[in-house]
Amino acid sequence: MFIEYIKFFTTFAAVFFLPGFSLLYLFRRSLKLTTIEYLVLSAGVSISVVNLVILALNKLGWPFTAGNLANALFLAAALPFVFSTFPSWKTFLPDKKSAKEDDKTETEPESTTKDFSVIPMNKAAFVSGLVLLAILFLVVTRFLATDIVPNNTDLGHHMYWAEIMRTEQKIPNYDTDEVIVGEHIPFMVVAAITKISLLSAFPVIMLFFFNVLGIMAIYALALRIFRSHFIAWTSLAFTGVLYAISAPMGKFVVGGVVGNIFGNLFIPLIILTFLLSISNKKSEMLCLSIFLLQGIFYIHHLSTFLLVFIIAGSLLIYGVANIERKSFREKAGNLLKTALSPLPLLAVALFLFTLGYVYIPSYISEDSVTTVAQAPTKDTHLGISLNSFIASTGDWRAALGLMGLIIYVYAASKNRSFSRAGTAAMLSWTLVLLLLGFYPQAFMVDLPSRRVANYLVVPLSILAAYSLALILKTMRSGIERRLASAVMLTLGLSLFLNGYADSLSYYVPQSQAKSAVQVYHASAYLAEKTTEEDIILKDHANITADSWIKFFFLRGYNYLLTRTFDYKYLDPDNSGRETCTREMTIAPDSREGLSCYQKTKTGYVFLKKDYDNFLFDASDNFGKIYENDFIVIYKRLKTS
Amino acid sequence: MPGYNTLIITAIAVFGFFAGLYLFVLEKREQDSSRNMHWSAVYLIDPESSNMNFALENHEGKEMLYVYTIFNKDNNVLSKAEIKLSPGEKKEIEISYPESAVRVQINYNGQEKNLTTKNTVNKIP
Numbered sequence: 001m002f003i004e005y006i007k008f009f010t011t012f013a014a015v016f017f018l019p020g021f022s023l024l025y026l027f028r029r030s031l032k033l034t035t036i037e038y039l040v041l042s043a044g045v046s047i048s049v050v051n052l053v054i055l056a057l058n059k060l061g062w063p064f065t066a067g068n069l070a071n072a073l074f075l076a077a078a079l080p081f082v083f084s085t086f087p088s089w090k091t092f093l094p095d096k097k098s099a100k101e102d103d104k105t106e107t108e109p110e111s112t113t114k115d116f117s118v119i120p121m122n123k124a125a126f127v128s129g130l131v132l133l134a135i136l137f138l139v140v141t142r143f144l145a146t147d148i149v150p151n152n153t154d155l156g157h158h159m160y161w162a163e164i165m166r167t168e169q170k171i172p173n174y175d176t177d178e179v180i181v182g183e184h185i186p187f188m189v190v191a192a193i194t195k196i197s198l199l200s201a202f203p204v205i206m207l208f209f210f211n212v213l214g215i216m217a218i219y220a221l222a223l224r225i226f227r228s229h230f231i232a233w234t235s236l237a238f239t240g241v242l243y244a245i246s247a248p249m250g251k252f253v254v255g256g257v258v259g260n261i262f263g264n265l266f267i268p269l270i271i272l273t274f275l276l277s278i279s280n281k282k283s284e285m286l287c288l289s290i291f292l293l294q295g296i297f298y299i300h301h302l303s304t305f306l307l308v309f310i311i312a313g314s315l316l317i318y319g320v321a322n323i324e325r326k327s328f329r330e331k332a333g334n335l336l337k338t339a340l341s342p343l344p345l346l347a348v349a350l351f352l353f354t355l356g357y358v359y360i361p362s363y364i365s366e367d368s369v370t371t372v373a374q375a376p377t378k379d380t381h382l383g384i385s386l387n388s389f390i391a392s393t394g395d396w397r398a399a400l401g402l403m404g405l406i407i408y409v410y411a412a413s414k415n416r417s418f419s420r421a422g423t424a425a426m427l428s429w430t431l432v433l434l435l436l437g438f439y440p441q442a443f444m445v446d447l448p449s450r451r452v453a454n455y456l457v458v459p460l461s462i463l464a465a466y467s468l469a470l471i472l473k474t475m476r477s478g479i480e481r482r483l484a485s486a487v488m489l490t491l492g493l494s495l496f497l498n499g500y501a502d503s504l505s506y507y508v509p510q511s512q513a514k515s516a517v518q519v520y521h522a523s524a525y526l527a528e529k530t531t532e533e534d535i536i537l538k539d540h541a542n543i544t545a546d547s548w549i550k551f552f553f554l555r556g557y558n559y560l561l562t563r564t565f566d567y568k569y570l571d572p573d574n575s576g577r578e579t580c581t582r583e584m585t586i587a588p589d590s591r592e593g594l595s596c597y598q599k600t601k602t603g604y605v606f607l608k609k610d611y612d613n614f615l616f617d618a619s620d621n622f623g624k625i626y627e628n629d630f631i632v633i634y635k636r637l638k639t640s
Numbered sequence: 641m642p643g644y645n646t647l648i649i650t651a652i653a654v655f656g657f658f659a660g661l662y663l664f665v666l667e668k669r670e671q672d673s674s675r676n677m678h679w680s681a682v683y684l685i686d687p688e689s690s691n692m693n694f695a696l697e698n699h700e701g702k703e704m705l706y707v708y709t710i711f712n713k714d715n716n717v718l719s720k721a722e723i724k725l726s727p728g729e730k731k732e733i734e735i736s737y738p739e740s741a742v743r744v745q746i747n748y749n750g751q752e753k754n755l756t757t758k759n760t761v762n763k764i765p
Contacts, residue, residue: 148667
């Protein structure tokens, strides 16, 4: 058992760090990253490399066996290391001395560049960071422990696809555009190499690790923009410690909201590399930025879509902020020069080649694009209310974040020492998401507002940290020392209680393990006793872990008929929403119920015990073939 | 001595390792059927056939005594027997009245479970 765990940790480290690290190592002399930036960028680049390698294997028709996967990923990790030893590459790279000189001549006259330079961590910042990280791990691990047996809906959907990919040893034919291939590849790779079941704790543990890396990426970005360890660590505290459980953090980890977790890692990384490429005129950074964009493109459409808006907004704000400066033309020219240099062009070519010849994600279809690019119509797409946003973001974080935004805009417009590129990125990141979350009509896009607003948590946390730093600074210098200490203590306590109370509200009172294990048992039984021709109805409205039932069948994403929540059967537009799944569950012997059974040829019904099963017990048409303390399964006896 | 950045990364690796290990062990324990899970399962061995041979599984975490009663379509008792199962044990039971048995009732620890097949004249009480 212990060996299995060690296999998981070593595979995770090898697959999700080495390929990225080796690519970064190629450009080690020109990138000038901190160790923490190396860590988070290695993870992001590795995920992109892994997805690309698996898509290439699929294109070549090589099955995803453990051996093929391990060999291909080993090659992907080793080649850049080998390449970096070539004498021609060594001459291409600037040597250490000239790199330093180059850095000096490039950075000193340019204030924006100076703003992005790395500041060393001191002992106080280190100790604060260590304490915050310890609390983060304690709080989130404690939360995940209450619900560690897999049972959540989204996780069940994603692991179904990962399991299909693992068993078929190729990219499956996605018969839905709700999920994307890159959300499943990382889990399939680990499952195939380690032979650990996807129906275990490992997918949640992996998501937890990616979530922590995302939080560290936020720290790294905040440090580069604000050049303050206090603001950087406080940003981490606002995202991963005080509100560690609410969306899009711990709650998304245990829920298996895979795309968002990856999005929260990639968005700060892409903004970071993009900023560094603008400020340092580094084509390597722009190349990384494009490569990371390709990575998230194959993982999560919403994150990609929002990123495109954020980057476009950043360029617009950056352009407007510089338009009256004498150096505007020079800056625009530099940007263009960086963008048109070989490495970024190579990254774009790779992106287009992958899209054109290797794999097109299922969401890239005319229908999907048209569906998104239209005025929002659904209630849930018309923007969220301020009340609902504050409730989900946390009162203090929302208040401090919005205050931080106002102060930041004012301060940046007055203070010339502010980094224009950093300000443009922060403002675009926040304003684009605020507009898309609250007033999507402005962009004529049809997106779920609540999900968009979840992305706002990150820039608001950074701005809340900035706001808090300003408050503390003002108090320290402006008011009497003892009063300042009392106010700071009160503020700190209020923040802690608000954040911790928010986290506590998500703790499940009772573990779902017992119910989930019984669902697994019943599913395994029914999968063994039936064939693909049998039609099965399950009750999503009442059964815990019901999305995991299909994991045992592997007979198609939509193989099981599903009775859902009553409100989903409401059909105000008269669009012909099917109601058979509901009628067959709540009134199996009614005229409509019988007609539905005939029409759908449903042979088995999978229900929660003591919920809607009384009529099945009393019916002549059903026999009970399975019962445990949570699930009952009925077989239809008559065909008339 | 390594820099503070490196120490932070080491701390993340150590915290991550122990957090992951704890979650792995916990999940394994919670899925362990011989543990104190307090549930039992009964099911027909061959739901496609007309016989009522069934299986019993004990996931109660302790030895359990199961009493099973076989009924015919008129709700008369055909036979009654009991069986002891240790934690995690599974037992398949063959019914001696394959044609007339239509319902099996299993009682244990104050609980009742039923399996039914064919069309019953008298409904389950």
